[in-house]
Amino acid sequence: MSEIEHYEPYKRPGYGTKGRAAVYRVNYFELKKLPKKATSIKYAVEITKPFITATTGRASNTPREQTPLKLEIKRKVFRELERKKGKELFQNVSYFFDGNNTLYSDKNVNIKTNVFRSSVLLNDDHDAHGRPNEFLVQIFLLQDPLNLNELDTYIQGKTFSWDFFNMDSLKALNDLMHTTPASRYVQFKDLILDPNTRKSLGGGMELWAGFFESVRPGENALFVNVNRAHSVFYEKKDLVTFLREYLKLSDLPATFSREQRDRINSALAKLRVRPLHRPNVKNSQSIECISSKKAVEHTFPLSETGETTNVKEYFKKHYKIELKYPHVVEMQKKPEVWPLECCEIVPGQRVALKNLNGEQIAKNITFTTALPKTNMETILREGVGHMLNFANDQKLKDFEVGVDTQMAVVPGRIMNLPTITYHSSSREGPKLIPNNDGSWNLRGRKFIKSGVPLKYWFVICCVEERYLPRLDIENFIITLVNTCRGQGVTIDMGRPEIIYVNPRGDFKKTIQREYNNSREFLPNKPQMILFLLPPEAKSNNKRDKQMFPDNVYDRPLNQSLYRDIKFMTSTVLGLLSQCIVADKIHKGPSYCANVALKINLMLGGTNSILDVTEISELIKEPVMLLGADVTHPTSENNRNCPSICSVVASVDLHGSRFIDQHREQKRTKEDSKGVKKNVSEEKILEMQQIVKELLTEYKEINRCLPKKIVMYRDGVSESQYKMVLEYELKAIQTACREFKDKEEKTYDPPITFIVVGKRHHIRANAEDKKNTDRNGNCLPGTIIDRKIMHPYLFDFLLYSHSSLQGTSRPAHCIVLYDKNKFDTDTLQEFTYKLCFNYQRATRSVSIPSPVYYAHLSAKHARTHVYEGKLRRVHPTLAKEFPILLQSFAGDIDLKHLGGCADRRGSSGFKASLSLKELHASRYRYRIQV
Known part of the structure; x- marks a missing residue:
């Protein structure tokens, strides 16, 4: 038995030759000049909060064990250190800080002892008592200098080491590229974002624009990959206003439903807020969750008298605030709780895309989508020419690094489209070649093999009948059945029962109930249930018919119903399910043909083959x-x-x-x-x-x-x-x-x-x-495997x-x-x-x-x-x-x-x-x- 003891990655065996030759511009910018010095000096930078002794109340030089500081705080502290001690430390020295724990320089930093120590106060970052937070900065020389020669070995592609993916020199070069832009804008890993580009998405969210920037290896060259980038953030506003917009309510109820509570906790988990009841205090804390108890139910003893009070009474007595809402949030720093209306969202916190509703997603797509020509022009003009500003970046000049301001030109090839085969009895013939954009039409084609006959099924509609009339559903079903049959799917029951249900509440029980009730109108247990779900968001496409009022569009409900449907049908009831968003039923035969693809697969058929x-x-x-x-x-x-x-x-x-x-x-x-x-x-x-x-x-x-x-x-x-x-x-x-x-x-x-x-x-x-499609994108079949690809x-x-x-x-x-x-x-x-x-x-x-x-x-x-x-x-x-x-x-x-x-x-x-x-x-x- 042969055993492989050591796994090495596969070296490129050669380059492809098949296909029509083409030339492409790629958003890679070649590094024309690298630092002349082969080595760079490295210093460790430790930034911590000093330990405050209980007896003296003063800071000690011995840092306490603590959770790591956020990178944005470390960058602020180091910038304040530069302002305070820059001339003393960095006179005639070219240097840059990686934003975390390493300082690089071309010559020794002016440190007289083995370790440099300094305290730094941040006036815009307070502790719980309203005092500016103090940080201890320590800098000391590391014995292993940065070796830039390994970059040359890497890009030549003669040898390979797994360590190359974590090379210090490549990381340092990336940090150098980010240094100047990060000092003027906001950095998240390889993203440089400009808060001044913010666009509201509604519901308490906003979109920031910027650019991705990363040094990448190529064949005998290094490149900077630059691309448009966007990220969603919470807007700066109080939590009551945010939740009203997020939940689409005119005002907050006295009690949240379970569904509302789940959505709120999903949005607020780990969200940092500032105390509005202490306007002069610039500290923040992270939320754990919205409390299940009201403000009057949270009781605690007063430290001064020992008397028991509650949150509502405490805020009225100590802050002269009469709480309008009973809700409080529990903080991660337990056992603290803050009233909802006394919390303000700290700006600059990113939002998980899962927390966006359908309307926000639609706006996000509208703001971020750009055709290839516009995308490339924006990268050159706004990215390379303005935000990243390669030509005038002083840090790059200090280290004698030069970056080409024009995109790399690379060769490529376009391969032929394949042939797709359908059933031999297809009216339009069994074989077809897709269009240049990789699409094809099912008109006149039969599936290569149909599945088992669909004999027993019915329809559950999760939209009220006044918004989705029965006649509209019946017409859709007729079109769907005729389309399926035309493509070879055997459907015996052409007029299934249509049942309207309330999608709110425990929908799993609703599915179970309607499954049990189906015995009244089906001679056998159903094979499949077709569900019509609430639409997620209004379409931005003017050709799409807007069927429903705003209150019917509900993405969270749509997703919740989908999860319940798939769980119940697949694991509890043992039958098939097909979900269709309700605003699609007027799409006509072309949409029904796509649904037929899925139905035939569910029934065990095969649609097409190569x-x-x-x-x-x-x-x-x-x-x-x-x-x-x-x-x-x-x-x-x-x-x-x-x-x-x-x-x-x-x-x-x-x-x-x-x-x-x-x-x-x-x-x-x-x-x-x-x-x-x-x-x-x-x-x-x-x-x-x-x-x-x-x-x-x-x-x-x-x-x-x-x-x-x-x-x-x-x-x-x-x-x-x-x-x-x-x-x-x-x-x-x-x-x-x-x-x-x-x-x-x-x-x-x-x-x-x-x-x-x-x-x-x-x-x-x-x-x-x-060599492009109608939108200006590369044609399907385009292959690029030279110049900008991995050297090994x-x-x-x-x-x-x-x-x-x-x-x-x-x-x-x-x-x-x-x-x-x-x-x-x-x-x-x-x-x-x-x-x-x-x-x-x-x-x-x-x-x-x-x-x-x-x-x-x-x-x-x-x-x-x-x-x-x-x-x-x-x-x-x-x-x-x-x-x-x-x-x-x-x-x-x-x-x-x-x-x-x-x-x-x-x-x-x-x-x-x-x-x-x-x-x-x-x-x-x-x-x-």
């Missing part, structure tokens, strides 16, 4: 495509919920049918001191067992094991490349070796491991308009889709491991064509379908979490729908497939299993928790 000639590498011998992703809970109120990992695997000739396995992952880790903490684990902890089960399913269906495995891994950062190779790849190999082939030899197939990333800031713009790793940028609005973002594909020894063209073209194999759309998607499916599977599994635990999917789904393949696409979670799944003998793929054979031969259903 033409065999397009995937020759896939059919030379059996290949299993894997996709993997991990999702983590985002809400502060869901910290006890698990992370969920999902791995999907293809099981058919065309790579269009997938099975999935998902698991919950524990989020508790112990630190070096043995303290348990909630930490999200990105590695897939049970990868070995998951892959083993997927291989078992594959072998059961195809009568053989795959000869090759290609993994597409989502959601992995540069710092985690080593982890996925040494842990996840190794787990896949170990899972394989636990199987035996027909000759009872060790099963050890060659594996290709590719990371697919979208969280980057690389944007490209074609020089020639013929095998990576490339892939534009596989056309954005409906704004500037397209390419997928960044990094081939970390390739024992299959694919040539560059084969791997790039194969990855591109998989973006046309996504069964839920009639257009190419932005990432290969295995990654997309894994993401959807993990996301959908999160709706199965109840009381912090991932719940088991109802086994009836497997029994009633034995040929279900697209569990993630069809909104269920099954580990079973059949019907048209291909099986393979020793001489090649044979005919599909019939439904009769499937029932006879496979009745073991593994429903994975």
Whole structure:
């Protein structure tokens, strides 16, 4: 048995050549000059709050053990130190501070002793007593200087080390680039934002604009990646005004509902506020939650007399404030509570996008969306020319760093569009080539294979009848049924029952009730329920018909109903569900065609396949495509919920049918001191067992094991490349070796491991308009793999889709491991064509379908979490729908497939299993928790 002891990343084997040549401008700006000195002196900077002794009340030089200071405070303290001691410390010295704990300089700082100490007062930052906070700053020389020569070794690409991803020199260069802009604007990691660009989104939120800036390695050069950036912040206002706007209320009620309380706690968790009842005090505290008790119910003894009082009486007596509202918030500094109306939000606090409502999201998209030409012009004019100001940055000049002010020009290629195949009886013919933007039309096409007939179903409408009349729903259902039938989906019941329900309250009970009541009008239990949900937000598109008054649009309610629906139908009732937003029902046949895609998948059908000639590498011998992703809970109120990992695997000739396995992952880790903490684990902890089960399913269906495995891994950062190779790849190999082939030899197939990333800031713009779509974006099929790419790793940028609005973002594909020894063209073209194999759309998607499916599977599994635990999917789904393949696409979670799944003998793929054979031969259903 061969074991791999040491995992090295795969070196680029060469460059691709297929496709039409094109030239692109990329938002990368080359560093033309680097510091002449190969080394830079490093100093440690410690900024702490001095310990105040209980006996003297004076500061001691011994810092107390405390929580780390926020970076914004450290920057303020260091700027105050510069103002106070700058001439003494930095006379004739070029230096910059990284904003945290390191100071870099070209020569020794003027420190006479081994350690420099100084106290700094911040007049705009007070303690609880209203006194300016005092900070102790200590600076001392570090023995290891910064070596900039390692940058030259890195960008030449001759060798590779995992440490390069955490190089001090690259980090220091980034800190130097940020120093001047951060002194004039607001910095969050690599974002430089200008508060003066604020635009209100309503509901107490505002949008700030700025730029992302980061030094990135290229081929024999370093570049600065600059991109437009935006972030949402809380507006500076008192909490009563904020909550009125956030909840869309004219005034706050005396008692909040459970739903309102959950929304409030989601928005206020860890929010910093200042005390309005002490206007001269500039301190702030963080909110824990809104209290379940009123102001008069919070009692405490007075320190002066020992008498018991409550919050309302205390504020009336001590601050002459008659509280209008009974609500108080509990602070993280327990046991303090502050009245709601005495809290003012501290500006400059970012908002999680999950807390935005539909209207805010629509405004956010409107403000941030820009076409490629506008995007590039803004980067050059406002970013490079103004906020970042490369040409006039004095810190860069001090260290003799020069940055090109024009974008890098790079070569690229545009690959041909693939051929999509539908059923041979399609009126318009079975084969089609998508449009230049990667889209195609279903008109005149039949699905390659239909699922089981839909016989029993009904409709639940969550919008009042006065807003959504029954006749409108009936007309929509007629159009939907006719569209489905035209595309080959068998629907026996064309006029399902329509039931209006109240979406408020316990909606899980409502679903259960209507499911039980369906026995009155259905001869058998329903296979599917179609839900019409409240719309999220009014569309900005003038062509879209605005059907409802403002009070009907409710994004939080929509999302809450969706979670309840998927939980109840998938885990409790064991039936299918299809959710449709109510304002879509007038979209017509084109919208119904997209719904038909999902319904056919739920019923076990296959919509389309790539033409065999397009995937020759896939059919030379059996290949299993894997996709993997991990999702983590985002809400502060869901910290006890698990992370969920999902791995999907293809099981058919065309790579269009997938099975999935998902698991919950524990989020508790112990630190070096043995303290348990909630930490999200990105590695897939049970990868070995998951892959083993997927291989078992594959072998059961195809009568053989795959000869090759290609993994597409989502959601992995540069710092985690080593982890996925040494842990996840190794787990896949170990899972394989636990199987035996027909000759009872060790099963050890060659594996290709590719990371697919979208969280980057690389944007490209074609020089020639013929190489762009109607919005000016790069055409689908665009590949860039030269000049700005990694100097050692095998990576490339892939534009596989056309954005409906704004500037397209390419997928960044990094081939970390390739024992299959694919040539560059084969791997790039194969990855591109998989973006046309996504069964839920009639257009190419932005990432290969295995990654997309894994993401959807993990996301959908999160709706199965109840009381912090991932719940088991109802086994009836497997029994009633034995040929279900697209569990993630069809909104269920099954580990079973059949019907048209291909099986393979020793001489090649044979005919599909019939439904009769499937029932006879496979009745073991593994429903994975």
